[in-house]
Amino acid sequence: MSNNTSAQKKTRRSFLDFLLGASSVAWLASVLYPVIRYLKPLPRAGAVGPTRLTREELAKLEKDHFVIVPVSGKRVLVLRNAAQEVLAVDAKCTHEGCTVQYLAAESAIWCACHNARFDLDGRVLSGPPPRPLPKYAAERQEDGGILIVAERRQNE
Amino acid sequence: MSDPGGGRSLRGWLDSRYQITPLIEFLRHKEVPKGQHSMVWYYLGGTTMFFFMVQVVTGVLLLMCYQPGEATAYESIRYLTTKVPFGWLMRSIHCWSAHLMIISLVAHMFSTMMLKAYRPPRELTWVTGYILFALTLGFGFSGYLLPWNKLAFFATSVGTDLVKSVPVVGNWLLQVLRGGPDVTANTLYRFFALHVVILPLAFMALIGIHLLFVQRQGMAPPLGAKTAPRGMKFFPSFALRDVLLWLFCFMVLLVLAVFLPYGPGIPGMDWELGQKADALAPAFPGIKPEWYFLWEYQLLKEFPPHLFGLEGPQLCLLVVTLLLAIWAVIPWLDRQAQRDEPSPGFSDFGWGAILFLTFLTLKAWDIGATENVASAASIKIISRTCAWWTLGAGAAIIGVRVLIHGHRWFFLTGAALLHVALHGLFGLSYLAAGAIAAILAGACVTANLLRNDGIKANAGGAR
16 A cells, blocks of 8 residues: 555656656746857858859959859859860868969969869869869950859859 | 954954954965976966956957947947047056956866876865866957957858857858857847956856865875875965066066057967958958967868768867867776876876877968969978978977976877878878778777786786
């Protein structure tokens, strides 16, 4: 009889313990969720779609052989190679996210941070980057302007 | 007349209310052990705290001028250093003190390591110190971004980008840290909050715990001291020496801050404001992080794009995390020190770690570089030059340990030197050389352990 009561007590106690634990976890979650949600940034609003180079950017491209422009919230390296073709690749190095540059003399794309080299299609030539730079489509227009198409093509 | 306030003196007044006599008695009897080893190591925690206090004072002063924001951060620092009376000095002291604090902290940590002061009952003092060290690096890293110049921008881009290699939550963590997919003004706001509120609060709480532990247990006596060592009175003898040393540190700090307001000009110790951050400018040649992150910077360069099915940076993060995790739990690994016996293996581990970091740091500094620093030929020469310097340092360390301390345990420093020699002198890749050295060291340490166990078993049998 007394055994029975203590067993009953035990199950009642463990049930209450469970209830207390579960409600503590639920309480904690309901406090933490807004904080976590607050810290996670909103997706960036901004123009998406094809981007036309501005007059200043075109001038910079003429002068330096390359320019870095914002396209749909990304940094894109637009360069003019030796054959005067315009090419565009993502400017964010796939290694640790530095901004790459075009070395006209070596006809290569170079990241100064950890000495990585890419060819003009974004393929890794040397250094630590694990992936090629994504390519963008660059179109020369009839009026001499340059249009960068935001949809990037996956490299082969 | 009965006075509930007790005695007439202030002390009596306080004592009757807050019972301060036991506290005063405790401080009066507090002693610092005088050991066989030099007492200089007991002062390094104090100097670290001194530099931290300088950081708090100058930090608050800088805060009165600094305005975080895309259009104001850089401008306010420029105004501070060029227009505000002694603004340049406050910034210079803040920067110098940060570097000196880290130097002092690294020396404090390694001396604790070498003297095995982490052994029971002081394991948690080591762990709190370890967290304080991590927080200090966090201070350095977050403070670096605040001037919002080009160097800060890329240093933060690279430093935070490594977070994406964390499994599962990496991308989420990166977004939370940066306040978006890239480093923007949002990152600046977050780092500002981190640098001036979150880290200082955490740091002060932990330093309180760390000091409480030290006060409760006293400073660690020398290893293997059979009898209670003779002590030096904390008040006034040790405390006055502390103050004297802090005064000396302050003078050194002021001289450096006045005569070299933008740092000594070596890469990683240079805080010239330079140009404003520009997200659309490429990273400039020769860009490097602060000197205490150079080893990590160089390690990132040494990892190939892919290895064992992981990306280079992921594997690099894994290796670094593993090494840092071992460092955190040393008090539980070092069984000999737990028994109050010398543990030469762990001294050797400490020295091996120093040599490992030395080589990477020297290499990141491009010691011995030819004109075209980034060329393959130049990198080879840099590796060779740095290998010779590290081997020289290693030989000196081993010499001192053999001749002065009579140490006979060199597997890990040996492995670190073999690693450097294979890589720098014989042209093996950094990782291949490291793997060979690590396997050899592992084999030697295991053989040594088995042999020791054999000797112990034999001794037990003979008895």
